[in-house]
Amino acid sequence: MQINKSALYERFKSYVNFETTSDGKATCFPSTAKQLDLARYLVDELKALGLSEVEMTEHGYVLATLPANRSEALSVIGLIAHMDTSDEASGANVQVQLHQGYDGRNLVLSEDNVLKTKDFPEILNYVGQDIITSDGTTLLGADDKAGICAIVSACEYLLAHNEVKHGKVRICFTPDEEVGRGTEYFPLERFGADFAYTVDGGEIGELNYETFNACNAIIIFNGVSVHPGSAKNKMRNAVSLAAEWQMALPAGERPEYTEGYEGFYHTVRINGGTDRVEIDMILRDHNKALLAKRKQVVLDLAGFMNTKYGVGTVECKLTDCYSNMKEYILPKYEVVERAEQAMRKANVLPKIVPVRGGTDGARLSEMGLPCPNIFAGGHNFHGRFEYLPLQSLIKATEVVINLVQK
DSSP: OOOOOHHHHHHHHHHTTTTOOTTTTTTTSSSSSHHHHHHHHHHHHHHTTTTTEEEEESSSSEEEEEOOOOSSOOOOOEEEEOOOSSSSSOOOSSSEETTOOSSSOEEETTEEEEEEEOOGGGGGGTTSSSSEEESSOOOOHHHHHHHHHOOOOOHHHHHHOOOOOOOOEEEESSOOOOGGGGGTOHHHHHHSEEEEEEEEEEEEEESSSSSOEEEEEEEEEBOOOOOGGOTTTTBHHHHHHHHHHHHOOOOOOOGGGGTTTTEEEEEEEEEOSSSSEEEEEEEEEHHHHHHHHHHHHHHHHHHHHHHOOOSEEEEEEEEEEOOOTTHGGGGGHOOOOOOHHHHTTTTTOEEEOOOOOOHHHHHHHHHHHOOEEEOOOOBBSSSTTTTHHHHHHHHHHHHHHTBBOO
């Protein structure tokens, strides 16, 4: 199987040229109109490649069909990736760079931005390969434009190689995955797949059928603002309250101290001043009972501070987002085995690991569409030092091609 490396790189670059940052504070759907710019581009591209039933739904989902080229009835397979990127780093004006034949040294992205091997030692696994990065001032967008690229490139290959036999394949590119709303208006009946795969994983070989159980929290601290010159016994500084809250959370249970099946409390952002501070938190755990305990810790802490400083000082809103898809995948475990076989056929060693995050597949599995997650090849998602080995993207494309065959 020969995948055109140069064409793959150019396709990926064309996608990251679109700024598609989603907005967790927005009430509209999709949360940002700029995601629709990429959606419209993809509709035109899929039509030009020759896929059928290409459309963009009223909510910005892009749908398409790769028709079966076998006469017998086969399962309908779905392939899914998301168009939006995280708002934790800028996704505007991404300057894509290709570092050919990486030599194992620190990777200079621009004058003031260096990807250091001591900070990100995994990059040493790709010595001799071609590494795609931004210039270090923005994220790259491999999460999940690499997944889109692998799916579209696989469809292009299959359309050009009719000798590779497959059943009907349904494609869907979703908005707002990064803000936990990617399946809010997912056209499940219109999609019509028997099972599906998100191509939204990390390093080469990664295969996931376990995700976190997820809860988001908004914590509001109501202070009393008084001129500091006459503030004694009157001011209640909301900034100090937020700092006290942060220090009261279990210190070793933050993302920077956890791995594997260990859950965490994560304060994502903080806004405000003396009078009022709002923080956004996420609570995560693979075990649903342990997540429930984490939620109770947050509620108990809010109650403690309200007792200490007065009722209404701390407001706490918890919102459940998605569940661990393991319980929905295990009864259909053959979909995981199919992915393992597709990887081995591409000479990729499957690495079954739990996702320390979530995918659209978590909610879709809960909705009745079994949907494991396979690698797209990127590293360091959501940050300025995100990178994508081009050879991993080639292998992701090969795996998708293998995945849809009988």
